[in-house]
Amino acid sequence: MRRTCGHTFYVKGLCGSTEIGVSIADCGPQTDLWCGERSCCNGNCATDRLIDLTPSGYSAIGNLSTGIMPVTIRS
Numbered sequence: 001m002r003r004t005c006g007h008t009f010y011v012k013g014l015c016g017s018t019e020i021g022v023s024i025a026d027c028g029p030q031t032d033l034w035c036g037e038r039s040c041c042n043g044n045c046a047t048d049r050l051i052d053l054t055p056s057g058y059s060a061i062g063n064l065s066t067g068i069m070p071v072t073i074r075s
Contacts (some may be wrong), residue, residue, distance in 0.1 A: 046070030
């Protein structure tokens with residue numbers, strides 16, 4: 001199901017235990033350009049980008065310098 005602006009998701013980094021609530025602000029960038037990209041942390045891996053977080057959102061669940069990390073998302 002496609003979600004629209006304002007919908008809240010809960011994102012948890014697989015590198016830790018913190019979960020944050022984030023709301024959709026826009027529908028970009030073109031994530032299809034990153035198909036097949038893989039990220040791992042502590043033996044937990046994920047393929048393809050799912051969500052693009054703001055720097056403050058990303059920093060709440062992981063180290064901003066890593067750039068990408070495996071996450072789970074619940075709606």
